[in-house]
Amino acid sequence: xxxxxxxxxxREGEEKMSFASKKEADAYDKMLDLAEVxxxxxGQSPVTLDDxxxxxxxxxxxxxxxxxxNLLKAGKLPAPKAVTDDTPAKxxxxx
Numbered sequence: 259x260x261x262x263x264x265x266x267x268x269r270e271g272e273e274k275m276s277f278a279s280k281k282e283a284d285a286y287d288k289m290l291d292l293a294e295v296x297x298x299x300x301g302q303s304p305v306t307l308d309d310x311x312x313x314x315x316x317x318x319x320x321x322x323x324x325x326x327x328n329l330l331k332a333g334k335l336p337a338p339k340a341v342t343d344d345t346p347a348k349x350x351x352x353x
Contacts, residue, residue: 293320 265283267274269290277283297316300307307315319326328336 289320289323292323293317296320 264276266276267287293316300312
């Protein structure tokens with residue numbers, strides 16, 4: 259019999275994702291924290307977004323944190339390979 263350690267990120271009683279390492283789980287949890295703050299901030303914007311749109315946009319911005327930071331610092335878009343469409347917001351959530 260094999261013993262497997264699994265790190266599970268749970269938010270509001272719902273399992274979001276599970277990981278094989280604590281480092282990955284902590285990084286994902288931190289990204290969810292950032293997405294929550296970004297969602298609140300987007301709710302204050304002059305653009306009207308419904309709750310689902312705001313949640314998706316906040317998650318995408320949190321996932322693209324490094325690209326967004328570089329964009330704000332440099333004032334230009336990074337090379338196209340730095341922005342990917344294969345982000346957790348576009349994938350299905352873990353059950």
